[in-house]
Amino acid sequence: MAAGDLVGAVLRSVLAAVLSTPWLIGVLLLAIAKVVGLGRAVVHGGHGRDPRRTFSRAEKVALLERAGHRCEHHSWLLGRCRETEALQADHVHPHSRGGATDVANGQALCRRHNRGKAARVPWGWELAGMQRRRRAYFPPGSVTAVVRHGPRVRSTGVRQIGAVSGARALRNVPVDAD
Numbered sequence: 071m072a073a074g075d076l077v078g079a080v081l082r083s084v085l086a087a088v089l090s091t092p093w094l095i096g097v098l099l100l101a102i103a104k105v106v107g108l109g110r111a112v113v114h115g116g117h118g119r120d121p122r123r124t125f126s127r128a129e130k131v132a133l134l135e136r137a138g139h140r141c142e143h144h145s146w147l148l149g150r151c152r153e154t155e156a157l158q159a160d161h162v163h164p165h166s167r168g169g170a171t172d173v174a175n176g177q178a179l180c181r182r183h184n185r186g187k188a189a190r191v192p193w194g195w196e197l198a199g200m201q202r203r204r205r206a207y208f209p210p211g212s213v214t215a216v217v218r219h220g221p222r223v224r225s226t227g228v229r230q231i232g233a234v235s236g237a238r239a240l241r242n243v244p245v246d247a248d
């Protein structure tokens with residue numbers, strides 16, 4: 071039997087097994103999703119963590135202000151969350167995955183939606199949707215795009231000299247130096 075025939079036979083038997091047990095398809099899809107998620111976490115984690123994890127007071131004020139002091143969580147079924155109390159400053163692209171602690175990577179979330187958010191790397195189309203929705207509620211002239219990563223950092227946590235951050239270039243509000 072030629073190698074090509076053997077591969078074909080193996081693929082056919084795998085396909086037959088999957089089709090005869092439908093739950094295997096679900097397991098297979100979950101496994102693929104998990105592998106893709108881990109791969110993206112590794113790729114984005116390569117940017118290194120921002121040495122600063124928490125947003126400054128001024129950054130939080132700016133995030134809440136441009137969001138109209140309302141949670142920015144959006145669900146396809148219910149639309150935008152209506153919560154306006156006890157809002158928190160959150161990283162759109164998670165800090166643990168190399169997300170910058172910067173207004174350009176920030177969003178206002180209510181406690182419930184901040185708690186329920188896993189350290190998942192958002193897809194580009196999710197950010198595009200967010201940017202589109204933000205045009206409707208951000209003050210005119212504000213930058214609505216999300217910039218995931220700041221400048222690459224050395225292992226010492228010191229920002230590289232001469233590195234210009236897209237996030238910082240896009241920053242539209244003055245921020246404390248702390």
Ligand SMILES: [Zn+2]
Pocket residue numbers: 141142143151152153179180181182183
């Ligand atoms: Zn909410």
